[in-house]
Amino acid sequence: MSAHTAPLPHEYPIDAQFGRATLGKMGMWFFLLSDAMSFAGLLLGYGILRGGAEHWRCTAEVAAKTGCVVEPELGITFTAGLTFLLICSSVTMVMSYAALLEHNKKSAMKWLAATVLGGVLFLCGQMQEYFGLFSFIFGHHGLIAEGLHFGQSHYATTFYCITSFHGLHVFSGVCLLSGVLYKMWRGAYDDGNYNHLEIAGLFWHFVDLVWILVFTVVYLMPE
């Protein structure tokens, strides 16, 4: 019995509703929609709690009146840098896709490796933000050391829930892209089949897209 070989993405028969979109691409999009609902639930819950709170963050003034534990402000500048880093990694991802379309394997691998590096650096940035893991570089010992502990308030708990749920997605994306990079190196896409790279790229761009919204809602919204 001969092995069934799936057609290349550009060889897929045109569907009346979905064009040449492969089943894998459609499946990833539907998964991303469900994932978007998860993030939407978290962000809506955040909005409801924050909108209904008399005082969101326990500042020194609020602590003097209510006796709550003073909580640190979130670092906008540092996180803006992380946002820019994720945007850059989205660019390198799409450059890798463009290179693979041109059958330029070396360039595609280079751009994909840069994307993986961007994801790893973002995770390092989150570790610095939570734990001050790189305090020798940034001179900041992390939010936990400054007194922001999971469970002590809605402000703290929602912050850690949302950002760590996103961080889990970044970690998953790094693992997925590393797997695709390995397969690319082994020659799995030498026939010009860019389907896997495109699907992995969709996930990575979604991670960036969600962070754009998380950064705005959690970090930038005025107190």
Add this chain to the structure above:
Amino acid sequence: MSAANHRREYGFIFIWLTALTALEVGVVYLPIAKALMVTGLIGLALAKATLVALFYMHLKSETQIFRRVIGYCLAIPAVYAVVLIAEAGWRMLP
């Protein structure tokens, strides 16, 4: 579209995303009303998200029905947010 044009387009969108991010951070430090600031921030975030979805996720080159399936589903939480905000506002009425 040729590969060179694609790359040019990606670079152009990157510049827009960077500029919008810088604008977002800048808006936070402006002495403007809170409602205006919140509206501006959400508008900028949605603009950036739309650029990523259309150009980097290649939604622009998909069929219209595919775009509508994605768009309508993503609109559901946005509509829900508007409803929740309206409900909260109604509760605060004297």
